[in-house]
Each structure stands twice: as C-alpha cells, then as structure tokens.
Amino acid sequence: DADVTQTPRNRITKTGKRIMLECSQTKGHDRMYWYRQDPGLGLRLIYYSFDVKDINKGEISDGYSVSRQAQAKFSLSLESAIPNQTALYFCATSGLHQQGTGELFFGEGSRLTVL
C-alpha cells in the first residue's frame, strides 16, 4: 500500500460544484502539502501545514481551502469549482528527518476535470 494515499484518483465535475480531495499518510510525518500540476507550469504550492494546528497559504491559494483533520489527514476543498481548476493535484509529506532539506514524499495524484 502507498504511504501517501489520495482519493479520488480521478474526478469529473461541473462548474460551481463543491469538491474535496483527500490525502492520508502512514509515514508519521508532521508536514503535509498540496500542489497542483499544469502542463508547462510545473508544480505550484497551494497550501501547506507543518502540524495539525498550522495552516499556511502557498502561491496559488485563491479558490481553495484546506483542513488538517489529524496528523495523518489533509484535505483540499474547492468550494465552487471552475474550469481553470482542471489540473493534476498532488499531496506530499515531509518529516523530522527531512526538515531543512526539503525532501518530500508524494502521493500518486488526483486528476480533476471541471466542465
């Protein structure tokens, strides 16, 4: 089983719908991240959390919100999806041994299509 699990892996929805992408991890890491990947743009950071009570905006947080329900769970929500939020979304984690080095562990991605 994957150490970082994302659900759903694929989702097609319509403009205006609320969508939640979920991430859970079994690595025991305290830090979790949500990135979005678009062709030609690489990965861009949406939100990150350094522990359960810590939430930080990344470079493209507008239109998104997150919830850190537990150390192992970090959810990304789109309150009212729009077509330009069509992308591949990745959850990632890092832990104590990776602090200061930036090494991340990624899930397999959630492909979201907004029609």
Place this chain on the structure above:
Amino acid sequence: GDSVTQMEGPVTLSEEAFLTINCTYTATGYPSLFWYVQYPGEGLQLLLKATKADDKGSNKGFEATYRKETTSFHLEKGSVQVSDSAVYFCALSLNSGYSTLTFGKGTMLLVSP
C-alpha cells in the same frame, strides 16, 4: 523570489545516448537542490539531491553537481534507457526548517529503442 529554470522539453534521445538536462536557480540564501522524477501515471519521487556547493548527488546512474558559481545543478546520465522516459523536475529549498520546495516547470525525456 526564489526560482528554478529548466530547459524546455521534450528531450528526445536514442537508447544509450548521453543526457544533459540544464537547471539554474535564483535564491536569496544557500539552498539545497533536488532532482525529482515523475514516471507516467505516478507521483514525483526524489532522484538525487545536494545540500551544499560542490556536492554531487547521484542515483540510478544519474548525477548532478551543485555549482554555486554558475547557480546550476545540471542533470546528467552517461547512457539512457527506455525506462528513463519520464518528466524530470529540478527544485530548490532554502536550508530552513520552515522552507518549502520551489519547482521548475519540468522537462520531459523520451528515450526510443
């Protein structure tokens, strides 16, 4: 702000050819540098890293040297295989416990038999 610039792809090579993917960076401090690889349909995984100037990271036949004087971290492999076909991302992180990764846009590598 901090940024990473990679050569645009796709890079198309024949098996056993030599590979270079260029990466340069701009950072306010002294970052750690990374190469991540994304195989088709998968998430990113760390390929190699270097945490200070003149360090060489290596893994699976790939290597990259942290060049502070040219702010570069070029990825090289002497003989590529079809199985190396993937998207390669250069990234940096400032050496702080509160830093996050900044990625380049990625370079697709296609290796033909």
